[in-house]
Amino acid sequence: MSASQxxxxxxxxxxGDKTAELxxxxxxxxxxxxxxxxxxxxxxxxTFDPGYGETASCESKITFIDGDxxxxxxxxxxxxxxxxxxxxxxxxxxxxxxELPNAAEYKSFTTTLSNHTLLHEQIRNFFNGxxxxxxxxxxxxxxxxxxxxxxxxxxxxxxxxxxxxxAIRLIAKLPTIAAWAYKYTQGETFxxxxxxxxxxxxxxSMMFARxxxxxxxxxxxxxxxxxxxILHADHEQNASTSTVRMAGSTGANPYAxxxxxxxxxxxxxxxxxxxxxxxxxASIGSKENIPGFIEKVKDKNSxxxxxxxxxxxxxxxxxxxxxxxxxxxxxxxxLGIKDDPLLDLAVELENIALxxxxxxxxxxxxxxxFYSGIILKAMGIPTSMFTVLFALARTTGxxxxxxxxxxEKGQRISRxxxxxxGSPQRDYVPASERG
Ligand code: ACO
Numbered sequence: 001m002s003a004s005q006x007x008x009x010x011x012x013x014x015x016g017d018k019t020a021e022l023x024x025x026x027x028x029x030x031x032x033x034x035x036x037x038x039x040x041x042x043x044x045x046x047t048f049d050p051g052y053g054e055t056a057s058c059e060s061k062i063t064f065i066d067g068d069x070x071x072x073x074x075x076x077x078x079x080x081x082x083x084x085x086x087x088x089x090x091x092x093x094x095x096x097x098x099e100l101p102n103a104a105e106y107k108s109f110t111t112t113l114s115n116h117t118l119l120h121e122q123i124r125n126f127f128n129g130x131x132x133x134x135x136x137x138x139x140x141x142x143x144x145x146x147x148x149x150x151x152x153x154x155x156x157x158x159x160x161x162x163x164x165x166x167a168i169r170l171i172a173k174l175p176t177i178a179a180w181a182y183k184y185t186q187g188e189t190f191x192x193x194x195x196x197x198x199x200x201x202x203x204x205s206m207m208f209a210r211x212x213x214x215x216x217x218x219x220x221x222x223x224x225x226x227x228x229x230i231l232h233a234d235h236e237q238n239a240s241t242s243t244v245r246m247a248g249s250t251g252a253n254p255y256a257x258x259x260x261x262x263x264x265x266x267x268x269x270x271x272x273x274x275x276x277x278x279x280x281x282a283s284i285g286s287k288e289n290i291p292g293f294i295e296k297v298k299d300k301n302s303x304x305x306x307x308x309x310x311x312x313x314x315x316x317x318x319x320x321x322x323x324x325x326x327x328x329x330x331x332x333x334x335l336g337i338k339d340d341p342l343l344d345l346a347v348e349l350e351n352i353a354l355x356x357x358x359x360x361x362x363x364x365x366x367x368x369x370f371y372s373g374i375i376l377k378a379m380g381i382p383t384s385m386f387t388v389l390f391a392l393a394r395t396t397g398x399x400x401x402x403x404x405x406x407x408e409k410g411q412r413i414s415r416x417x418x419x420x421x422g423s424p425q426r427d428y429v430p431a432s433e434r435g
Contacts, residue, residue, distance in 0.1 A: 015043045046417045063236045067313035083323045088199050088229040095400040116172035117193035120150045127184040136181035136388045137266050145259030154253045166254040167399040174392045179206030200225035220334040231320045234397025240264040244398040249414040261398045262391045274369040274386040277308040281342045298358045308370030320368035328371040
């Protein structure tokens with residue numbers, strides 16, 4: 001039964017001489033929501049919710065977050081269990097299909113993924129069109145959108161089999177595009193995917209292998225990469241996912257929609273934060289400068305934010321940040337990095353911020369990006385690739401959410417309304433007569 005059918009009680013709104021009954025919809029978990037779909041019809045008004053902080057824009061069965069308790073579930077499974085025990089490929093299967101695969105399903109699914117990792121050879125030429133110093137997010141955004149030119153059948157989104165194939169293609173090809181974007185900026189040879197490697201290993205191999213020598217995958221780094229991918233796989237209706245749904249609601253093909261999601265992720269308030277955290281730590285420089293930096297963050301006129309802190313939904317802690325912090329210590333330990341100045345700085349900064357009244361009052365805690373940059377840097381991933389990696393992992397969530405939306409009955413184009421505060425109607429005056 002859909003959530004809308006279970007509404008039992010209703011809230012009543014009286015506006016002048018008009019009354020509207022708003023049904024209360026109950027989900028499986030989380031707060032109830034008021035169904036306002038008839039409010040304009042009944043009361044002649046719209047609702048105002050800039051940033052959509054109080055608005056449920058869709059029904060979804062994929063991911064659940066309880067921001068106060070720090071809970072994150074994918075299809076019901078806690079993120080801690082998935083990050084600790086699952087492979088990224090299992091999580092892809094889970095998000096896309098709703099259940100974890102059995103052994104036979106897993107084998108067949110991973111084989112299918114491996115069979116789609118290659119890019120059309122014509123796509124190689126795209127890279128040469130970019131400047132060598134292009135940001136890899138620019139390359140990713142453009143190249144993923146351009147995939148639609150290679151799979152025109154994806155424009156027909158009415159067939160479930162075509163939608164599934166597009167999902168597989170996108171998830172399988174993203175690591176290849178991402179790694180090649182990096183190789184291009186380095187002037188290095190593109191490394192082709194290898195079917196015997198798993199998703200995380202394959203990405204590391206395409207990033208770091210060179211044709212002139214054997215590349216041995218460090219299992220610690222592969223495990224950390226697997227975990228980082230899982231931690232970024234999906235996160236409910238965040239800005240980039242909502243962008244994918246918004247673009248998808250028009251019937252646009254999935255490659256175009258994912259490209260839109262990549263663009264939305266790029267900003268420093270969202271996926272660009274992990275890159276911004278490292279830049280921030282570098283600019284702080286040393287522990288003595290932390291108090292001065294914190295004062296700047298608290299000064300509203302400075303425009304400075306503590307990057308990697310705060311979240312629209314998590315107001316207690318971000319469960320992903322906890323796992324990331326633990327992974328960070330593990331990776332640095334395994335790599336023999338005893339005293340990492342950036343990690344020391346991050347730990348000190350976190351400690352000070354967590355006890356500072358400004359952050360406590362506003363419920364600002366480290367988010368997933370606070371520690372991910374330090375791990376990625378230790379793994380040899382350059383800063384400009386951090387957000388690319390996030391996009392690579394989040395493609396699974398985006399395309400699962402897109403598939404869910406397109407598969408719904410009665411799916412409509414997304415079209416919010418506005419509160420207009422501009423000029424009232426006025427008449428055009430020729431330039432010569434304007435004062
Ligand atoms: N540093 C300093 N102050 C902050 C921060 C921060 N990182 N985040 C929020 N605040 C302050 C706001 O200025 C505001 O203060 P006020 O009440 O005195 O005006 C208050 O805390 C509430 O913040 P909002 O802006 O209302 O929070 P919102 O939900 O709109 O923003 C966001 C969430 C964008 C994540 C914000 O916390 C932020 O910019 N953080 C830094 C960037 C970052 O780390 N982004 C990654 C998010 S997680 C992800 O995408 C994977």
